[in-house]
Amino acid sequence: DAMVIQNPRYQVTQFGKPVTLSCSQTLNHNVMYWYQQKSSQAPKLLFHYYDKDFNNEADTPDNFQSRRPNTSFCFLDIRSPGLGDAAMYLCATSRGLAGRTDTQYFGPGTRLTVL
């Protein structure tokens, strides 16, 4: 039973053409995260939502935006993809527990290719 679903699994876009990646969850978790993972590198947090509160990492480029219309869905929008944005994009969720470990559940990722 899939808990964190990402669509599509593979996305090809052209340089400068906006693209949207989708994530949905069946866990009813409060927090949703987007990570960027380039080849042979560690995942890097772009931003997260705690409920409707959006939290951007300081070094996330302005080219990356996110929307969370409801608890279940979160979108990653790349306004003008460059060649350097080709990567695996991972979505994760967590309950948002304070003061204790809070397990993150990851989706399978969307691999973005920029031509």
Place this chain on the structure above:
Amino acid sequence: GEDVEQSLFLSVREGDSSVINCTYTDSSSTYLYWYKQEPGAGLQLLTYIFSNMDMKQDQRLTVLLNKKDKHLSLRIADTQTGDSAIYFCAETPENTGFQKLVFGTGTRLLVSP
């Protein structure tokens, strides 16, 4: 600052033990994690350890933490070919208000029959 480092590659034979090492720099880290990533897949949480513990065992997995040296290790007993994957350690800095994970560079484990 936050910096997590791992060796890039480890090769073992099936049935042997594997030890994957990790060093971190943030002394305020409260929790340290090990994640597994199989090819083309997301990350799966294997285990975690709280910073006031030295060791945690979970079936074939043993986590050792040396807080003084900021060194974390994951031992996999009786390694199987299905354990071949990339293993990431990660830390959660204290008082971030949410679980911000800082990942290491990942260790690719190859298990040969």
